[in-house]
Amino acid sequence: MAETPVAVSGGWAPLAAGLLGTLAVAAALFDGALAGRAAGARSRMGRPVGEVARLLRQRRRTTVAADRLLWRIGGAGLLGMALMIVTVVPLGRWTLFDLAVGVVWVNALDVLAWAFVWLTGWGANSAYAMVGGYRFLAHGLAYELPLMFALVAPAVAASSLRVGEVAAAQQGLWFVVWMPVAFVVYCLGVVAMAVWGPFSPAVGRDVAGGVTAELSGVDRLLFLAGRYALLAAGAAFAVPMFLGGGSGPLLPAWAWVLVKATALLAGLVWLRRRMPALRPDLFMEVGWLVLLPAVLLQDLLVAVIVIGG
Amino acid sequence: MTLRTVLLVAAALISVGLYGALSQQVVVMVMMGLELMLNGVILAVAGLWWFCAPDPSGQVLLLVVLAAMTVEMAMGFAVATSLHRIRRSDLTDTAADLSG
Amino acid sequence: MLTHLVFWGLAVVAVLTGIAVFVVNSMARASYSLALSFIAVGLQVLLLQQLYVGVLVILMMVMEMTVMAVYMNMFMGMNPAMVSMNMVHGARHALPVSVGVFLLLAAGALFAPWPSRRGSPPADVTAALGTELMGPKMLTMAVVGVVMAATIVSGVVLAAHRTRYDRLGDDLRRPRAADPQPGGVGR
DSSP: OOOOOEEOOGGGHHHHHHHHHHHHHHHHHHHHHHHHHHTTOSOOTTHHHHHHHHHHHSOOOOOTTOOHHHHHHHHHHHHHHHHHHHTTSOBTTEESOOOTTHHHHHHHHHHHHHHHHHHHHHHTTOHHHHHHHHHHHHHHHHHHHHHHHHHHHHHHHHTOSOHHHHHHTTSSSOHHHHOHHHHHHHHHHHHHHTTOGGGGGGGOGGGTTGGGTTOOHHHHHHHHHHHHHHHHHHHHHHHHHTSOTTOOSSSOHHHHHHHHHHHHHHHHHHHTTTSOOOOHHHHHHHIIIIIHHHHHHHHHHHHHHHHHO | OOHHHHHHHHHHHHHHHHHHHHHBOBHHHHHHHHHHHHHHHHHHHHHHHHHTOOOTTHHHHHHHHHHHHHHHHHHHHHHHHHHHHHHSOOBGGGGOSOOO | OHHHHHHHHHHHHHHHHHHHHTTOSOHHHHHHHHHHHHHHHHHHHHHTTOHHHHHHHHHHHHHHHHHHHHHHHHHHOOOTTTSOOOOBOSHHHHHHHHHHHHHHHHHHHHHSOOOOOOSOOOSSHHHHHHHHHHTTTHHHHHHHHHHHHHHHHHHHHHHOOOOHHHHHOTTSOOSSOOOSSOOSTTO
16 A cells, blocks of 8 residues: 655645646647647647737627626636646646536536536627537536546445545556446546537537637637647646556656556547547447446445455 | 635525526416525535535435426426416416315 | 625625626526626635535536426517517515515524534535435435325326326227337337
């Protein structure tokens, strides 16, 4: 049993934010490179950088009778959410916020995605943006419950809701090995709350960008950055939950956390062009009739093993 | 933060919710009023637990309040949907009788 | 000291956003100000050391208010900030009644001889709640579970407008359900 992480002072928060930002930028660059390869160009790794510069200079557009307050809250909210999630992710021996119910904390935060994405769609007072918002909620109804029960499995196995203790409970065997269903569903949930890949109909091209249809300038930059940051934060949280935390040979624990998070993040980014978009109406049935029972069975199995072993 | 101040805030929340539940015409807004009252109840129970008798069993009451809230919301939405479907209306005044 | 400041800040937020629910003129703003009120109360419950319940309040209520906003728009389709709502009826009685109730409750809160604290909080509040629910208070948990299941069933019964006879024919013999929405699992 490795020692559980200790909480460090809040002064280290900028470092955590910086790490999250670095991961998010790396994800954006990697996605740019993949986009370039898919388009047949040599490399378009620089494209995200150019996009950031363009959006920073662009003037904010607004629409008639937009609900600006809610619109701005929604657009900036995803980034805030991602930052709040990484506060409970231990980096090796240190954690920012050693909350006794860290797992539930992350769960409460991921529900905020519903509010923020929908508000971004609502605030613009535009039909396409609104359609995007509803598409996201429909996805949300399907992915949220399986995601919640997926988070239950590691907590049950570690008999703790403290993220550090969940990580420490995987010294012998990583949870991903004996709860693969929960891991896959968790990854699906992360992808969904970042409105990424298969869950991109909410920002789909068929509805002129959906939620992002009317976003411009800094608002658009914040929303896009929030999506990458959420993807990164979700990958980082998977490390203590499923991937053994900081355990690994040679490298120190904090380095292993970063390596694992980066690897998972790269996988999720790569997935974007490998999976078809899931239509919200069809995915609803998949979520309730396939994913939810599968995850419940996984939880039952974990509980039986924990009690029996 | 003492028991009295916590209960005072809870009382404020409960009465604001009561105002909403009494004054609103739309079913969903009435539900919002009820929710706000339960919000006050949650705060009051949490305060009483912490300041009066912080033994393990008290928190169970909070979970029951939360469950009551869930039931209230779910049934409220279902009734609102059904009302809308049958009467094309969402006003409490048009739902004063019990016949379908 | 800091705890007191945070508590009062949250209290002001909770009550003001609670009032805002019935003042603002847009459905989305009304439901999200209620959500904010719940988040403030959830954080106050965290201050009162009930970590699990506090976080749970935030989790549940944000979700419910998102659904609430959708319902409000569905039934009362309005553009944000374009239509002012006045949906009050019987405000004449509502205001005095609620002020009276507040005065009564506040007087009770301030002047009742509250007992001093008995016992001390358990070391791990969340674990204590769990053992309590799965031990001595198991009956509560079982009843809540049954009530929830009944709620799901009756909610669906009330809200659904198509029955199994619409889907599978009068003798329920249709091999494939006739649904307006094609696709999904097994269809």
